[in-house]
Amino acid sequence: MTTYAVTGASGQFGRIAVTDLIEAGIAPGDIVALVRTPEKIADLAARGVVVRTADYADEASLRAALAGVDVLLLVSSSEVGQRVAQHANVIEAAKTTGVSRIAYTSVLRADTSELVLAPEHKATEELLRASGIAFTLLRNGWYIENYLGQIEQQKAAGEIVGAAGDQPISAATRADFAAAAVATLVGEGHENAIYELGGTPFTMSDVAAALSQATGTNIVYRDVTPDELAAGLQAVGLDAGTAGFVAALDVASKRGDLYTESRDLETLIGRPSTPLAEAVAAAV
Numbered sequence: 066m067t068t069y070a071v072t073g074a075s076g077q078f079g080r081i082a083v084t085d086l087i088e089a090g091i092a093p094g095d096i097v098a099l100v101r102t103p104e105k106i107a108d109l110a111a112r113g114v115v116v117r118t119a120d121y122a123d124e125a126s127l128r129a130a131l132a133g134v135d136v137l138l139l140v141s142s143s144e145v146g147q148r149v150a151q152h153a154n155v156i157e158a159a160k161t162t163g164v165s166r167i168a169y170t171s172v173l174r175a176d177t178s179e180l181v182l183a184p185e186h187k188a189t190e191e192l193l194r195a196s197g198i199a200f201t202l203l204r205n206g207w208y209i210e211n212y213l214g215q216i217e218q219q220k221a222a223g224e225i226v227g228a229a230g231d232q233p234i235s236a237a238t239r240a241d242f243a244a245a246a247v248a249t250l251v252g253e254g255h256e257n258a259i260y261e262l263g264g265t266p267f268t269m270s271d272v273a274a275a276l277s278q279a280t281g282t283n284i285v286y287r288d289v290t291p292d293e294l295a296a297g298l299q300a301v302g303l304d305a306g307t308a309g310f311v312a313a314l315d316v317a318s319k320r321g322d323l324y325t326e327s328r329d330l331e332t333l334i335g336r337p338s339t340p341l342a343e344a345v346a347a348a349v
């Protein structure tokens with residue numbers, strides 16, 4: 066019997082991974098959900114999932130929470146800037162408690178990517194390699210959902226404004242990435258494997274077209290310079306740091322940092338990735 070654990074189980078990705086494990090036939094009592102706030106997953110506890118409280122910043126809490134765990138899905142922390150220390154705590158705790166494999170949600174080409182978010186993932190991957198624990202690197206592309214958080218504003222404006230150009234982006238739904246993660250948790254032969262995970266590529270114009278179709282409103286994509294994008298975001302209330310960060314992500318997107326030709330995602334999930342139009346329709 067293998068005991069699985071998922072960190073960030075109260076988050077969107079972690080929650081899907083826990084429910085996918087149950088759907089894959091793992092007994093809920095063999096799944097440990099690590100959270101800061103147990104109330105957020107009372108529904109999973111009611112299904113029999115073992116809920117343990119742990120904070121990435123508190124290694125002792127992680128050691129207690131990982132007792133008896135064999136295979137761990139380390140969902141990267143959302144606290145950008147603190148993630149290397151936090152992930153190091155999880156890996157140290159896993160070493161102490163005897164976890165046999167850690168699957169980690171990284172980012173496309175983490176070791177060479179110029180993406181502003183890549184260094185924390187690269188450093189975490191290095192910690193995993195040095196840990197002596199078997200690892201599975203799930204180098205996820207962007208979530209399609211990242212593009213679907215402002216549909217009402219985009220409908221009202223009739224446009225999506227960005228600086229990503231017409232560069233294809235290999236985004237996929239959170240659910241598809243979580244399904245791939247769970248396939249590597251429960252499957253065999255994923256020790257020390259590296260997966261570059263991306264869905265069927267689309268451009269920002271494709272996003273606009275899919276939104277137009279799903280909303281019945283004409284929405285176009287308008288490409289601007291990164292400076293113009295940052296200025297526009299500040300004009301609608303974002304602080305300079307956040308606006309610059311968002312613009313930098315579009316620069317990375319235009320450079321191709323969010324694109325991959327790898328078919329690892331569909332191989333792991335055993336089907337094509339969810340089409341953009343389907344994800345857009347679900348969000349609308």
Ligand SMILES: NC(=O)c1ccc[n+]([C@@H]2O[C@H](COP(=O)([O-])OP(=O)(O)OC[C@H]3O[C@@H](n4cnc5c(N)ncnc54)[C@H](OP(=O)(O)O)[C@@H]3O)[C@@H](O)[C@H]2O)c1
Nearest residue numbers: 073074075076077078079101120121141142143206207208
């Ligand atoms: N590929 C992409 O496009 C993309 C986009 C966004 C994020 N990400 C990365 O993927 C991860 C999962 O995505 P998501 O959508 O599930 O994010 P999410 O919904 O924001 O979930 C983040 C999870 O991390 C937990 N967490 C944060 N700080 C913690 C700490 N100090 N100790 C313990 N738990 C902590 C949160 O717990 P609480 O519920 O207690 O807050 C939550 O469960 C993110 O954390 C981020 O690293 C990737």
